Amino acid sequence: MFDLPVKEAELADLEKKSEDSSLWDDPQAGQKLMKKLADLRDEVQSWRSLEKRIHDSLELAELMDESLRPDLEKELEALEPELARREINIQLSGPYDRGNALLAIHAGAGGDDSQDWAAMLERMYLRWCERRGFETEILDVSEGEEVGIKSVTIAVNGKYAYGYLHPEKGVHRLVRLSPFDSAHRRHTSFAMVEVLPQANEEGDIQINPDELRIDIYRSSSAGGQNVQKNATAVRITHLPTGLVVSCQNERSQMQNRENAMRVLRARLLQMRHAEQEKELAELRGDYTKAEWGSQIRSYVLHPYQLVKDHRTEHEMGNTQAVLDGEIDSFIEAFLRHKTV
Incomplete structure (x- = not known):
């Protein structure tokens, strides 16, 4: 899925094309090539830098010098999550995975409970985006009649925004004691999450x-x-x-x-x-229609605390942390599950 020498050959080809005197005869094409060149150069340099760090660590380990152990252990602790992150990024090889995304949340049937649940999901994803360093812009929101929201559309901008968000597409189910029920009974609420790649104005979609x-x-x-x-x-x-x-x-x-x-x-x-x-x-011969009601994940707040993804069986007992935006483990579990 990833071949660094091939990437370097592609980089050399783009650098040669960027030196062509006729490049800017078509400004749009020139701008597109230069952006691709900058992204690819950054990717290649970052991998070569990581390769050097690993090589240097191996050399330190071979010296068998106990005085160097603290520095080596510190570097290994930094390398491990970096390698895990890059392993996930390699799997994001779709045509739009590296680009921006549109995230839409729609409350399901259920009145106040579902509209409140949609607002909780909006907060969860905004916090996750903040953790990731993604920029967000609320494009449209329809407020609930009493609480929460009926729907919201959010632009999420940043490298790999679509790749990381697209596993969240589907129905999300909440089970809790309803704060809107005078008898304080347990309610089940649903909300639909849509994730769309942001189309390139110059070429992806032409609109008359x-x-x-x-x-x-x-x-x-x-x-x-x-x-x-x-x-x-x-x-x-x-x-x-x-x-x-x-x-x-x-x-x-x-x-x-x-x-x-x-x-x-x-x-x-x-x-x-x-x-x-x-x-x-x-x-x-195996087309299956995706329909509302087949939830991808359940968030249970009563009678026990558990968030479980039904596609991967990945689960987490700290429901508050998940609702505060700690959803990386669910996203990464899905991406790894998809490649098995």
């Missing part, structure tokens, strides 16, 4: 403006001073597919329109890949 219907309306909110008096919310309908996206989080109509187009491109990209995957699966 004539195939769009754009409606402008007033933003809705829970009330009070936050209600917009001007029509700034944007709803875009893609006529050929019937896809509808809306954004109302920004005060600027132009910004809402740009955000809605980002979401539309991502959904069209997802639709295109879903159609391709369906055709391939039908040729193999």
Whole structure:
């Protein structure tokens, strides 16, 4: 899945192309090549640097000098998690794994409990992104009638954002004593998590403006001073597919329109890949439709404390830590499980 000499040969080829005097005749192509060159150069240099650290550690170990043991042990403690991280990164070899993502959370049936659960998931993922150093931007949010949220769409920007987030796609189930039930009975709530790659405006998806219907309306909110008096919310309908996206989080109509187009491109990209995957699966004869209700993970807060992923059987008893954003072990378990 990873061949450093091949990467170095590719880097040399890109460096040669970057010296071509005609490179900037097409500014878009030139910019794309230079970005690819910078990313590949950074990747190759980081692997060669790691290789040198390992080589130096082996040389220290061969000296059999007890006075060097503390330094060697310290370096090995630093190398171990770095190697584990790179092992995961190598598995993220899909066409969009290294890019940005759109994360959407939708409350399921169940009223206040499900809307509160959707808000808890939003907090969990925002905290996880903060830990990872990913930048986040809330593109659109629909507040719950009393508590929580009905839905939210978040742009997650950073290297490998889509690769790390895509295992979270699916139905998430919460079991707890409901704070909204006067009898304090146990309730089960569901929320759907969507993860989409952010499409490249220059090439991934081409949208004909004539195939769009754009409606402008007033933003809705829970009330009070936050209600917009001007029509700034944007709803875009893609006529050929019937896809509808809306954004109302920004005060600027132009910004809402740009955000809605980002979401539309991502959904069209997802639709295109879903159609391709369906055709391939039908040729193999094992196409299975993914349907609501087949939860990927359960978060049980009562009568015991446990978070369990049903795809990998990976589980964690510290539910509060998971809800505070410590979900790396679930993501990594899924990525490793996928390659078994």
